[in-house]
Amino acid sequence: MLSKKLRYLRYGLGMIFASLLLAGCSSERPSILLPVSPKANAEANLFLIIFWISVAVFVIVEAALFYSVIRFRGKNAEDVPPQIHGSVPLEIAWTTAPALVLVVVFVLTWQTLQATAAPPLDSMPVLVTGNQFWWKFDYLDQQVSTANELHLPVGRPVRLLLETKDVIHSFWVPQLGGKMDLIAGHQNVLWLQADKAGEYHGQCAELCGASHANMRTKVIAESQVNFDAWIQSQKTPSTTPTNPALVKGRDLFLGNACIGCHMIRGTTAAGAVGPDLTHVASRSTIAAGLLENTSANMARWIDNPPAIKPGVLMPKLNLSQDDITSIVAYLQSLK
Template sequence: MAPPFTTSAGAFLQSVLHPQGIQAERIWNLWNLTLVLCGAVFFLIVTVFLYVLWRAPRSTATTKADVHNQHSKRVHHIAIAWALGLSAAGLGSLFAVDMLTARQLSQLLPDDALRIDLTGHQWWWQATYLNSAGAPDFIVANELQLPVGRTVLINLRSDDVIHSLWIPALHGKLDLIPGRTATLRLRADAPGSYRGQCAEFCGEQHALMALLAIAKPAEQYEAWAVSQRRPAAPPQTESAKHGLRVFLSNGCASCHTIRGTAAAGTLGPDLTHLAARETLAAGMLPNQRGHLAGWIANARAIKPGVAMPPSTLTPNDLHSLLDFMETLR
């Protein structure tokens, strides 16, 4: 279920009924064909069933006579043969179209594809953007920024249990299996915010493991990527400077990375540009100061089972930490 808020880019879309990418459109066309064919089969079955009821004999004597009626037997045999033939033809057609669609989905890979390593954790997503040489460029959490009209090649991995990525408006589902790498190819053909979701039960907070995919025109995406490559800007105010000291001295740096500081933890999300993200807690909360304060104070009260422990910060330290984290843009 989608959370009750919209992003700064507008309302997000989470629907297979409104495909916004070439893969999603092909899957939608396959679904429409399947629906029409299965609907036709259902209609024929109901029609034959009603016809049989209408033509059924009304007496035992007539029934016994019909059992020995060779003409009726031939008619029945012909009807069964036609039913089996049509069923086989329908299933064969669906299988052929399904294989053709799968082949088309796997062929979309031009040379200029954007490459991302996406790792599923309990219960959040880590996206590592790769440069042209295939080396890590920058890291974001619980969000994918995509250039409109450009193919994106996403390598899917899991750090713990089986997850499954599903962004309905852009592509179908694909599992993330520990120890294996799956490849998802997609392309957003229209700007917008598209909500994704883990589609494989992965533990207590499975339902609250969302991923926001934001498609932007190429020039806007490039500007965003340039900003993401930069380290965090040094804090300017005394409160923000104190907040950085609080972050480094209270265990936060042992789990989180903030490039440009001494924080280099890898257990939790990279926070270098946290303030530029749309949501907190894997799409559960809007990225606002009050929600961030509650998450820092006691994340487990908001999302039971998460690894992040409650904090014991004083109100002054918490406010300074928030002032610092609001500079991470």
């Protein structure tokens, strides 16, 4: 008897511990329950309303169940309860009550869909191209192209025009609301707005190959002033090195296969298979959020990309460590 009680106590403690662990996931993590945009707010509210309706239904049904089980329990194992066949009032009650609940949920969902579907007219267009396994962002009005890190001015709606170069991907930044597929031959539109400055993490949400899980994105919401400054710096061509060590790095880059896949505006490199590297040093991460953008990580990356990111289109090029060091020094000068 005692051991049974102890077992229940252990289960109980285990459940409390597990829920504490899960609760620890909330802050600092991309969660739809920490919305920072009008759209994500509307979606989170809808979720919470439906959640509490479900809780109420659960509590009512379970209470009725427990009440009946205890109240009408037979005293002897042989007791047979009175047999009842059909009850019109009950049938009507348990058909209409759920139907009414579903009507309420339907109306609320419809309203939220209407309020969040169409992008506001003054939204800023950004072309998003999904690639195995990174995101290309082209700011159409500003003529700026970057990869994986999407800068946005706070409080301004943005219209993302979603296309893919290869397979189906899905763009999803939970705190900004919505999730939308990128499919071949068709442009989908998803609009976003960040109401609070900060960094919001996103993840490709459609299995797209070996490194699907390594296809992350980061939204950097900043003041209009900072955003304009960022746009200005991104618009300029790459800095031409004068320091001999950096000149050596640039020449190695331009003399290698790199230029077949990467663009560095202001040089002869005009490839379009991989990310534009004109301002690669201004990004905080490389390889779609996989590595922090440090010289050591970039050297590791250039040395052997498939070892870091399975399935990646950038091959191991068998460069010497010296050459890699020079190339990295040059790339890290491209602020």
